[in-house]
Amino acid sequence: MNDPIVSVVIATRDRPACLMRLLSCVRDQDLRDFECIVLDDGSGAETLAAYDDIRKNIDGRFRLHLKLPDDRQPGGPSRMRNKGIALAKGTYVAFCDDDDRWVRNDHLSTAVRAMTKQGADLFFAAMQTSARGKVDDPDLYAPARSALERRKLAGEPDVYVASIEAMARLLRHRTLHTDTLVAARALLFDAGLYWEKTSLAEDRDLSFRLTDRARKILFRSTVVGQLDVSHHQSLYRSYAAQEKALYASLATLHSELALRSSRLRRLARAIRAWDLVELSHHLMEEGKMRHAREFAVQSFLLKPSLGAARLVLGGHPHVERGA
Amino acid sequence: MGKEPAVSVVIATRDRPASLARLLTYVKRQDIGELECIVVDDASTDETVAAYDGIWRGLDGRFRLMLPASDARTAGGPSRARNRGIAAAQGEYIAFCDDDDIWVRDDHLRVAVTTLKRYGGDLFFGNIQTSLGGNIIGPDFYGTVRGPLTRRPLPGGGGDVFEVDRRDRARSMQHMFLHCDSLVASRALIIDCGLFWEKLSMAEDRDFGLRLLDRAEKVLYRSTVVADYDRTAQVGICRTYSEDEIRQFVVMAMMHAETRMNDPALRRVARGYRAWMLVELGHNAFEAGHRDRARELAVQSLLLRPTAAAVRLALRATVSAHPAMRLQKSGQEN
Numbered sequence: 001m002n003d004p005i006v007s008v009v010i011a012t013r014d015r016p017a018c019l020m021r022l023l024s025c026v027r028d029q030d031l032r033d034f035e036c037i038v039l040d041d042g043s044g045a046e047t048l049a050a051y052d053d054i055r056k057n058i059d060g061r062f063r064l065h066l067k068l069p070d071d072r073q074p075g076g077p078s079r080m081r082n083k084g085i086a087l088a089k090g091t092y093v094a095f096c097d098d099d100d101r102w103v104r105n106d107h108l109s110t111a112v113r114a115m116t117k118q119g120a121d122l123f124f125a126a127m128q129t130s131a132r133g134k135v136d137d138p139d140l141y142a143p144a145r146s147a148l149e150r151r152k153l154a155g156e157p158d159v160y161v162a163s164i165e166a167m168a169r170l171l172r173h174r175t176l177h178t179d180t181l182v183a184a185r186a187l188l189f190d191a192g193l194y195w196e197k198t199s200l201a202e203d204r205d206l207s208f209r210l211t212d213r214a215r216k217i218l219f220r221s222t223v224v225g226q227l228d229v230s231h232h233q234s235l236y237r238s239y240a241a242q243e244k245a246l247y248a249s250l251a252t253l254h255s256e257l258a259l260r261s262s263r264l265r266r267l268a269r270a271i272r273a274w275d276l277v278e279l280s281h282h283l284m285e286e287g288k289m290r291h292a293r294e295f296a297v298q299s300f301l302l303k304p305s306l307g308a309a310r311l312v313l314g315g316h317p318h319v320e321r322g323a
Numbered sequence: 324m325g326k327e328p329a330v331s332v333v334i335a336t337r338d339r340p341a342s343l344a345r346l347l348t349y350v351k352r353q354d355i356g357e358l359e360c361i362v363v364d365d366a367s368t369d370e371t372v373a374a375y376d377g378i379w380r381g382l383d384g385r386f387r388l389m390l391p392a393s394d395a396r397t398a399g400g401p402s403r404a405r406n407r408g409i410a411a412a413q414g415e416y417i418a419f420c421d422d423d424d425i426w427v428r429d430d431h432l433r434v435a436v437t438t439l440k441r442y443g444g445d446l447f448f449g450n451i452q453t454s455l456g457g458n459i460i461g462p463d464f465y466g467t468v469r470g471p472l473t474r475r476p477l478p479g480g481g482g483d484v485f486e487v488d489r490r491d492r493a494r495s496m497q498h499m500f501l502h503c504d505s506l507v508a509s510r511a512l513i514i515d516c517g518l519f520w521e522k523l524s525m526a527e528d529r530d531f532g533l534r535l536l537d538r539a540e541k542v543l544y545r546s547t548v549v550a551d552y553d554r555t556a557q558v559g560i561c562r563t564y565s566e567d568e569i570r571q572f573v574v575m576a577m578m579h580a581e582t583r584m585n586d587p588a589l590r591r592v593a594r595g596y597r598a599w600m601l602v603e604l605g606h607n608a609f610e611a612g613h614r615d616r617a618r619e620l621a622v623q624s625l626l627l628r629p630t631a632a633a634v635r636l637a638l639r640a641t642v643s644a645h646p647a648m649r650l651q652k653s654g655q656e657n
Binding site for chain 1: 366367368369397398522525564567568571572574575578579581582587590594604608615616619623626627
């Protein structure tokens with residue numbers, strides 16, 4: 001049996017209905033030559049029972065990996081995805097979060113065709129967000145769209161070569177979301193995989209490292225991924241706003257230590273400076289003015305910005321957030 | 324149990340039944356009667372849990388075991404485990420010790436509780452020694468900061484207990500952290516400072532220690548060594564973290580403490596710690612041949628807190644990163 005051209009890696013925990021919906025999207029892809037590796041991160045008995053139904057609806061290209069009963073290691077999506085990457089046999093690896101989905105069935109075929117033809121090692125497509133079944137933000141990557149759509153590929157209606165400038169623009173405002181990411185397996189190893197020590201902002205960290213190491217990056221301008229932002233139970237929501245800013249800052253420092261491009265390192269510092277502004281705002285809301293000013297000064301020293309300067313000088317509580 | 328115990332000992336453990344059994348014998352030998360000891364198991368294997376039966380046969384009713392809820396499928400980390408123990412504790416004071424370390428004095432809890440009560444203190448810590456494979460490698464953990472810690476001896480007692488005033492707290496913690504092994508704090512203080520940060524499983528004790536120092540009314544230090552910090556067994560969670568990963572987590576732990584602390588001097592200490600970690604990360608980048616990154620980290624460190632070490636690293640990295648010397652790898656950076 002030949003190795004498949006692309007491996008789809010999905011980490012999941014206690015979301016059997018969402019997972020089933022996503023697996024249908026994968027099954028319905030018009031590219032047949034894939035394998036799909038699902039890694040369960042210690043779901044409960046009820047979910048495991050529901051997997052029996054799921055198994056009836058999938059074919060041999062799908063593999064479901066359960067956690068060993070004695071494995072009490074805290075898992076987390078990073079560790080699960082890395083496990084999936086290690087098991088993957090495809091030249092390319094695609095990802096999607098278990099509660100999200102693909103809205104087009106030509107996602108994998110377009111990615112594989114364009115990447116192979118161009119010798120590209122990183123591909124991502126436009127995303128929309130949804131809340132309670134309705135589209136919320138129709139174009140998540142809008143802030144960088146004009147920069148991303150400068151160099152169209154011949155023979156593809158909606159695929160562009162993304163320059164480092166366009167990627168910097170994108171990373172300034174957004175993270176490369178896992179849902180539409182397709183990367184050469186070799187690139188994932190070269191960039192150092194997901195950082196398993198954090199379960200928050202781990203995609204921001206990897207976005208930077210992948211962008212830094214990729215030879216050629218392709219962007220598909222048609223919306224392919226749908227990110228569910230409804231208020232359901234998720235790991236992300238168990239963190240308070242300040243904790244999120246702290247962990248985001250940690251993940252960004254982690255990527256900064258590994259980046260070769262000084263331009264991307266500068267950008268990583270600017271993003272950490274915004275995290276500090278964010279922390280400063282929270283402290284101000286708690287009425288800790290001096291405290292807030294200290295963080296604003298730190299932010300300004302790391303990367304001067306108007307937002308930080310305002311907080312340092314005036315400390316006005318209603319200045320607009322971040323950038 | 325009719326009367327509430329004077330002190331609760333909280334121990335988080337995971338898959339170290341032999342070490343735990345050893346520590347519990349030292350807890351049992353403490354010459355204070357009114358104690359309770361709460362052992363919180365953090366999702367150990369069934370084998371370990373089975374071993375607890377044997378351990379508890381040699382213990383009395385003061386020793387309690389808290390197993391994870393039956394639906395807990397993964398470990399929650401040492402912070403969450405300790406917080407569970409704190410929530411269950413009944414004593415006015417709470418003492419901690421890591422499950423792979425021991426107390427070397429049987430009067431640790433008695434001295435802590437009596438001096439805390441007598442002087443109205445809410446935070447107590449004793450000196451500790453570090454050992455490796457049974458040999459003592461550091462007989463005086465807090466030795467380098469003995470000056471600020473022992474400026475104000477307390478009358479009475481054994482002559483080895485000192486009050487650490489607010490200014491000396493910041494002075495003593497520049498390159499030091501409060502180790503959990505010899506820590507005894509009032510339950511009210513622990514709750515006031517916000518408990519252990521549950522999202523953190525690395526350097527969580529450094530964050531916690533600084534926040535305790537920040538909120539404490541009166542801090543007492545005992546210069547006699549009361550605990551042995553065994554670095555041999557430091558292979559648990561630390562083993563899975565690289566040196567650089569630990570430094571990054573210390574940076575975040577210190578940033579967390581800084582957002583929570585009221586005392587500006589201690590906030591400066593937390594920043595200084597971060598600055599120090601950035602220099603260390605910079606040194607590693609330099610050794611790995613990443614001169615530009617080393618220089619950037621040195622500059623970041625300098626902006627947080629100026630130190631000679633950061634200046635040296637910045638100069639070294641700048642000189643060797645001079646464009647003339649970088650020609651052969653100009654394609655790499657940028």
